[in-house]
Amino acid sequence: xxxxxxxxxxxxxxxxxxxxxxxxxxxxxxxxxxxxxxxxxxxxxxxxxxxxxxxxxxxxxxxxxxxxxxxxxxxxxxxxxxxxxxxxxxxxxxxxxxxxxxxxxxxxxxxxxxxxx
Amino acid sequence: xxxxxxxxxxxxxxxxxxxxxxxxxxxxxxxxxxxxxxxxxxxxxxxxxxxxxxxxxxxxxxxxxxxxxxxxxxxxxxxxxxxxxxxxxxxxxxxxxxxxxxxxxxxxxxxxxxxxxxxxxxxxxxxxxxxxxxxxxxxxxxxxxxxxxxxxxxxxxxxxxxxxxxxxxxxxxxxxxxxxxxxxxxxxxxxxxxxxxxxxxxxxxxxxxxxxxxxxxxxxxxxxxxxxxxxxxxxxxxxxxxxxxxxxxxxxxxxxxxxxxxxxxxxxxxxxxxxxxxxxxxxxxxxxxxxxxxxxxxxxxxxxxxxxxxxxxxxxxxxxxxxxxxxxxxxxxxxxxxxxxxxxxxxxxxxxxxxxxxxxxxxxxxxxxxxxxxxxxxxxxxxxxxxxxxxxxxxxxxxxxxxxxxxxxxxxxxxxxxxxxxxxxxxxxxxxxxxxxxxxxxxxxxxxxxxxxxxxxxxxxxxxxxxxxxxxxxxxxxxxxxxxxxxxxxxxxxxxxxxxxxxxxxx
Numbered sequence: 001x002x003x004x005x006x007x008x009x010x011x012x013x014x015x016x017x018x019x020x021x022x023x024x025x026x027x028x029x030x031x032x033x034x035x036x037x038x039x040x041x042x043x044x045x046x047x048x049x050x051x052x053x054x055x056x057x058x059x060x061x062x063x064x065x066x067x068x069x070x071x072x073x074x075x076x077x078x079x080x081x082x083x084x085x086x087x088x089x090x091x092x093x094x095x096x097x098x099x100x101x102x103x104x105x106x107x108x109x110x111x112x113x114x115x116x117x
Numbered sequence: 118x119x120x121x122x123x124x125x126x127x128x129x130x131x132x133x134x135x136x137x138x139x140x141x142x143x144x145x146x147x148x149x150x151x152x153x154x155x156x157x158x159x160x161x162x163x164x165x166x167x168x169x170x171x172x173x174x175x176x177x178x179x180x181x182x183x184x185x186x187x188x189x190x191x192x193x194x195x196x197x198x199x200x201x202x203x204x205x206x207x208x209x210x211x212x213x214x215x216x217x218x219x220x221x222x223x224x225x226x227x228x229x230x231x232x233x234x235x236x237x238x239x240x241x242x243x244x245x246x247x248x249x250x251x252x253x254x255x256x257x258x259x260x261x262x263x264x265x266x267x268x269x270x271x272x273x274x275x276x277x278x279x280x281x282x283x284x285x286x287x288x289x290x291x292x293x294x295x296x297x298x299x300x301x302x303x304x305x306x307x308x309x310x311x312x313x314x315x316x317x318x319x320x321x322x323x324x325x326x327x328x329x330x331x332x333x334x335x336x337x338x339x340x341x342x343x344x345x346x347x348x349x350x351x352x353x354x355x356x357x358x359x360x361x362x363x364x365x366x367x368x369x370x371x372x373x374x375x376x377x378x379x380x381x382x383x384x385x386x387x388x389x390x391x392x393x394x395x396x397x398x399x400x401x402x403x404x405x406x407x408x409x410x411x412x413x414x415x416x417x418x419x420x421x422x423x424x425x426x427x428x429x430x431x432x433x434x435x436x437x438x439x440x441x442x443x444x445x446x447x448x449x450x451x452x453x454x455x456x457x458x459x460x461x462x463x464x465x466x467x468x469x470x471x472x473x474x475x476x477x478x479x480x481x482x483x484x485x486x487x488x489x490x491x492x493x494x495x496x497x498x499x500x501x502x503x504x505x506x507x508x509x510x511x512x513x514x515x516x517x518x519x520x521x522x523x524x525x526x527x528x529x530x531x532x533x534x535x536x537x538x539x540x541x542x543x544x545x546x547x548x549x550x551x552x553x554x555x556x557x558x559x560x561x562x563x564x565x566x567x568x569x570x571x572x573x574x575x576x577x578x579x580x581x582x583x584x585x586x587x588x589x590x591x592x593x594x595x596x597x598x599x600x601x602x603x604x605x606x607x608x609x610x611x612x613x614x615x616x617x618x619x620x621x622x623x624x
Contacts, residue, residue, distance in 0.1 A: 020285065025277065032284050039291040046299035068298065071247055075291055078254045082287070085261060086280055089273070092265075096273040102281070104274040 001049055005041070012038035023107065024100050025090035029083065036079040044072045121169060122178040122193045124162045125201050125238035128155060133231035149216040152227040156212050159234070160205040167198045175602060175609050177244060185614050186308040192244035192613065195599035196449060200241045200372055203453050204365055206581065207460055208234050214464050214574035215358035222267035222356070229266070233259035233362065240369050244613065246297070246304045249373065250290050253338070257283050260366065263359045264351065271354040279351045282337065290334040296327035306380055307613040310606060314385045325389055328382055332374065332393050339370025341397070341434050342404045345427055349411065352426060353419035357467030360419070361460035361578075367426060368452050371433045375445065375603070378437065383606050397438035398527065402534050404431030409538035412545040418469065418478040421549055422462045425503055428538055429455035436518060439527055445600035447517035450593060454510040454585055458502045461578035465499055468492060468571060469553055474563025480552045487562035493554050495575055500546040502582040505539050510585035515539065517593065 012034050019031025047065030055066035090100070097104040106114070132155035141147045170176055170193050178191040212230060220226035236256025243249050261280050265272045298304055300320045301312040316324060333344070340348040348367070352360050378393045386392075408427030415421035429451070436448040466478050469492055476483025486492050498509070505511035518535060522528040585592060602609065 020281075028281055032281065032288070035285070035288045039288045039295075043291055043295040046295040048299075068295075071294075071298075074247075074251065078251070078287075082254070082258065082280075082284055085258065086284065089261070089265075089276060089280055093273045093277050096268075096270050102277060104270075104277075 001051075005045060005049060009038050009041050009045075012041070023102055025093060025102055026100065028102060029086055029090060032086065033083055036075075036083070040072050040075055040079070043075055044068055119178065121162065121166050122176060122191045122242065123180075125159060125166070125205070125242060126191075126235055128159055128162065129231040129235040129238065133228040133235070136228045136231065137225075145221055148227050149212075149220065152212050152231065153209070153216060155231070156205065156209040156234075160202070160209055163198065163202040163205045166193060167195070167202055170195055170198050171598075175612050177613050186303055186305045189248045190244040190305065190613065191242045192306075192609075193242060194602050194609065195595065196372075196375075196603050197241045199449060199453070199595070199599060200368070201238050203456060204234065204237050204241070207365055207456060207578070208362060210464075210574045210578040211358040211361040211460065213577065214361065214467075214571050217568040217570040217574075219267070219356055219358055223265075225262070226266055229259045229263050230358075230362070232256075233263060237365060237369060241372060244306050246306060246309070246377075247294060250287070250294060253290070253369075254287065256366070256369075257287075260359075260363065263362075264355050266359060267356050269354075271350075275347075275350045275354040278347050282347050286334050286337045289330055293327045293330035293334065296323055296330070300324050300327070305613075306376065307610045309381045310383065310385065310610055311614070313381055313389060314387060316387065316389070321388060325392060328377075328389065328392060329396070331377060332396065335370045335373045335377070336397075336400065336434075337370070339367050339374065339430050339434060340404075340427060341370075341430065342400045342407060345404060345407070345430075348427060349420050349423040352423040352463070353417070357464050360463040364426060364456050364460040364463065367430050368433070368456055371430065371437060371448070371452065374434065375437050375448065379440065379445070379603050380606055380609075383440075383604070385606060391440055394438045394440055397434050398530075401431045401434030401436075401438055402530055404428075404434065405534050405538050407431075409541040409545075413541055415480070415545070415549075417480060418466045418549055418553065419463065421480075421545060422459060422466055425462065425542065426459050428542065429459060432518060432535060435527075435531060436521065439522065439524075441521065441523070442597070442600045442604050443521040443523070444518075445603055446593065446596040447514070447521040449596040449599055450517055450585075451514040453592075454502070454514045454582065457578050457581045457585075458499060458511065461495075461575055461582075462499045462503060464571070464575045464578065465492070465496055468567050468575065469496070471567065472562060472564040473553070476563065478553075480549055482552070482556035482558050484559055484561060484563035485557035486554065487564060487566055489554060491567075491572065493550075495579060496550055496554070498579055498582070500543075500550060502579075504543045504546060506543075508583070508586060510582045510589070513586055513589045513593075 016031045016035030019027045047068035050062055050064045053062040053064035054060045055064050094100045099106055135141055136148050136151055141151055175194045180189045233256050236252050239252035265276045300323045301309050303309055337344040352363055382389050382392055384390055405428055408424045408431055411424035412421050433448050436444040470478035472486040473483045502509040502511045505515040522531040
């Protein structure tokens with residue numbers, strides 16, 4: 001289970017980093033979302049992965065660490081709010097700057113393509 | 118007055134809520150007055166807290182009365198409370214400046230400002246790393262919205278970069294927290310220090326990785342060399358009072374570096390002791406150099422001031438990397454000085470830009486300013502202070518820094534870089550000043566007179582500089598006390614973890 005979990009986090013992070021390095025705002029937002037999923041899973045696993053373990057003492061023989069669950073919950077809420085803000089900001093940047101590039105201007109290659117059309 | 122520690126967090130929060138509620142929200146004057154009065158009260162409470170900490174030594178407050186390693190605690194020691202005082206002092210000036218009209222160019226200026234103060238004060242006072250993350254997010258989301266206050270192309274562009282970078286930083290922060298929690302089993306700073314001191318061999322590399330990832334995050338907030346590219350654009354495009362408040366934001370990163378690498382990974386950390394210094398010293402020194410070159414190359418005054426922020430951050434980070442009591446004391450004094458003077462310079466830049474018509478703050482010949490004597494004088498005071506010339510506080514700060522570099526290698530590097538960068542800053546500022554005030558075309562001034570409230574705000578911030586120089590004696594004693602308290606980790610850990618909380622809370 002640990003291997004699968006680790007691979008999953010690694011794959012999500014790789015996708016997130018790849019998308020974040022793209023030039024347009026939408027892939028960047030998606031990349032950040034992926035990265036925050038990876039972070040949340042990773043944070044969750046910091047309390048060790050246990051099967052059939054309740055977070056409350058005395059209910060089962062094995063119990064899970066409740067703190068990472070609380071941390072993940074906080075991280076999810078914050079990440080969600082931040083992503084929502086970023087989406088709105090990206091839309092506003094599209095309107096203000098006239099394109100959806102992260103740098104606010106079209107790269108040279110696309111400019112020349114546009115002119116030749 | 119046990120609950121006084123929570124006041125710097127709760128008061129801005131309640132003020133922000135009150136400002137958004139009906140009787141206050143509908144009238145701009147009421148919003149301004151409430152915001153200003155609340156900031157003044159915050160300043161008074163922060164000073165009271167400082168006096169109390171001076172009397173009693175380190176204080177801590179268990180939130181919800183949950184005992185220390187399990188619940189979240191707020192810790193007030195001299196260092197953190199001085200930073201809170203600094204923030205409140207700065208905030209009062211910035212709010213006064215904003216209240217002269219800047220706040221009505223967009224909505225929710227005052228509530229956002231107060232939320233940001235809540236985040237900043239919380240980040241200084243917290244004794245728990247995850248709580249530090251939460252307060253970082255509180256201050257960041259307020260700063261995102263404040264950055265685009267009043268709108269405009271430049272602001273939106275800068276904000277996109279700033280938000281994406283900080284979200285990535287938050288992700289790295291969480292990764293490192295998870296690694297540290299997975300190995301140490303705690304996120305309370307004092308408890309982590311205990312656990313790191315008794316770390317089993319096999320967890321060493323994991324904790325080191327986690328600790329260094331934390332360094333990346335704080336270096337991003339502080340804008341240290343490879344992670345500083347966002348700063349000039351962000352700070353120079355923000356509106357003046359916001360940029361003035363942002364002057365303290367980089368210092369939060371420096372503060373977190375100082376706190377984490379002197380408490381958790383301090384002298385008692387065994388093989389991990391001082392692990393960040395190898396990275397921070399070269400990065401800090403390179404930041405000083407880059408900031409100075411950037412100041413010389415700047416095309417407008419606000420960019421120039423933003424580069425001066427970089428110089429101060431570089432200086433502070435190099436001091437943190439030295440990891441001695443002397444350097445921490447120098448860092449604290451220099452933080453207070455550099456934050457206030459760069460904030461004042463951002464405001465001065467705005468005053469000048471408003472009076473030069475189309476030329477704004479670009480360093481080209483333009484129309485003359487309408488109040489040359491007043492603006493010229495405050496510009497001169499600000500420039501002399503930031504460059505570190507006597508008789509102002511910059512000189513005292515630089516002197517303390519130069520004295521704190523004891524080892525030969527760091528002494529050679531730090532002395533040469535700081536003195537050279539001061540020279541470059543003087544050249545850049547005198548060039549900027551002569552262009553702004555003397556290369557004028559025509560006799561008509563480019564704009565009206567500055568509102569008295571704005572002038573008052575600038576003088577409020579600038580006045581701190583001669584005061585810091587006049588009272589340099591007691592203030593250096595204070596910063597030495599703070600540094601001694603910071604490096605006396607065993608006492609602070611004992612006082613936080615040793616005794617279980619607090620008097621019974623009556624229903």
